[in-house]
Structure formats: C-alpha cells, structure tokens
Amino acid sequence: MVVDANVARVVARLFAIERPLPGAMPDLRDATDRITPDTRSGDFAQAMMDLGSSVCTPRAPRCLACPLAEDCAAYRVGNPEGFPIKLAKAAKPQRHGTIFWAEQEGRVLLMRRPPRGLLGGMRALPTGPWVESPPALADPPLAAAWRVLPETVSHTFTHFRLELALAVARVDGHGPIGEWWDVTGIDSAGLPTVFAKAATAIRRARW
Numbered sequence: 001m002v003v004d005a006n007v008a009r010v011v012a013r014l015f016a017i018e019r020p021l022p023g024a025m026p027d028l029r030d031a032t033d034r035i036t037p038d039t040r041s042g043d044f045a046q047a048m049m050d051l052g053s054s055v056c057t058p059r060a061p062r063c064l065a066c067p068l069a070e071d072c073a074a075y076r077v078g079n080p081e082g083f084p085i086k087l088a089k090a091a092k093p094q095r096h097g098t099i100f101w102a103e104q105e106g107r108v109l110l111m112r113r114p115p116r117g118l119l120g121g122m123r124a125l126p127t128g129p130w131v132e133s134p135p136a137l138a139d140p141p142l143a144a145a146w147r148v149l150p151e152t153v154s155h156t157f158t159h160f161r162l163e164l165a166l167a168v169a170r171v172d173g174h175g176p177i178g179e180w181w182d183v184t185g186i187d188s189a190g191l192p193t194v195f196a197k198a199a200t201a202i203r204r205a206r207w
Contacts, residue, residue, distance in 0.1 A: 102171050
C-alpha cells in the first residue's frame with residue numbers, strides 16, 4: 001500500500017511512532033503493511049487516505065469521530081497532534097552588511113551587481129560584503145561623510161537571513177561610477193526587494 005502523507009499521519013498516530021520524519025518512513029511502511037488486509041486492500045488504502053484527509057487531520061483531528069480512536073496510541077496519551085514527529089528546521093545563518101545611499105541634487109547612486117551570484121546583474125544600491133558579523137561601513141562606493149541611520153533593513157533569502165545597516169551621505173559630484181537615478185522615480189528602477197525596502201526606509205527617515 002502506498003504510504004502518502006495522510007496514511008503516514010494516521011499510522012504514526014495509531015502506533016505513536018516516535019522516530020522523527022523523514023527517517024520514520026521505513027517504520028511507517030512496516031506498520032502499514034501489518035494492518036493492511038489481504039482482501040479488499042484497495043478499499044482499505046482509500047479508506048485510510050480518506051480518514052487522514054477528513055478526520056485525522058494535521059491540526060485539530062476529529063478523534064471523537066474516528067473509528068480507530070480506541071486503538072490509537074497517540075489518542076490514548078492525549079497527544080495526537082504530536083505525531084508524526086518532525087525534526088525542527090535548522091535555523092538559517094545570519095549575515096550582515098551595509099547599504100550605501102549616496103545622494104546628489106535629487107539623484108541617488110545605483111550600481112549593477114556582478115553578473116554571477118545572488119541577484120546577479122540587477123540594478124541595486126551599493127552594498128558592502130555580506131558577512132557573519134556586522135561590518136563598520138565596509139567598502140563604501142566613494143569617499144563621503146557617511147552617516148549610519150538607526151534603522152536597519154532585514155530580508156530572508158532561501159539559505160540565509162540578512163540584516164543591513166543603512167549608511168547615507170550627500171555628495172558634491174556624480175563621479176564616473178555607477179548610474180545616478182532620480183530619487184522620486186526610484187520605484188521604477190527595478191530594484192530587488194531587499195534594496196527596495198532599503199530605499200523606502202531611507203526616504204522615510206528624512207535624513
């Protein structure tokens with residue numbers, strides 16, 4: 001019998017299998033085989049799937065309506081929602097960086113990110129390296145009287161969390177690097193979400 005998520009949940013509760021998923025799947029298959037009848041096994045499989053989807057649900061299972069309640073070990077110990085046991089997800093690594101907002105006559109400096117890597121080739125605000133500990137104005141794009149705002153911006157990527165300090169400065173000349181974008185039209189620059197968050201926070205700060 002195929003052990004889908006619904007069947008696995010019913011069987012894990014029925015036998016109170018304490019081995020966490022996904023390592024518990026062999027135990028769940030063995031337990032399912034032990035209770036699968038030799039006759040009308042297809043009907044039994046469908047009944048188990050229906051039981052899992054409509055009665056033995058992930059949250060708030062309807063144990064009083066369950067035909068297996070008297071034989072259910074998880075129900076007897078008063079903790080059906082505790083099964084199947086799942087391993088806690090590992091915490092995502094935390095990284096830190098600094099976003100730089102260089103403004104001159106209503107325009108802000110934007111850069112193209114390197115073609116390879118995260119957000120590759122996209123237009124963005126200049127940023128220092130993303131490292132494990134908070135940097136102190138690491139690698140600003142140009143020399144200026146940088147001031148760090150009290151507010152930070154957080155963003156979660158697939159593999160890590162990122163917290164960014166916001167450094168701002170008004171500069172006298174555009175210089176040869178990057179692209180200078182009208183601040184009032186920054187929303188049309190196509191910035192990735194994390195940089196759009198930073199732009200909104202900086203403009204709100206009225207520095």
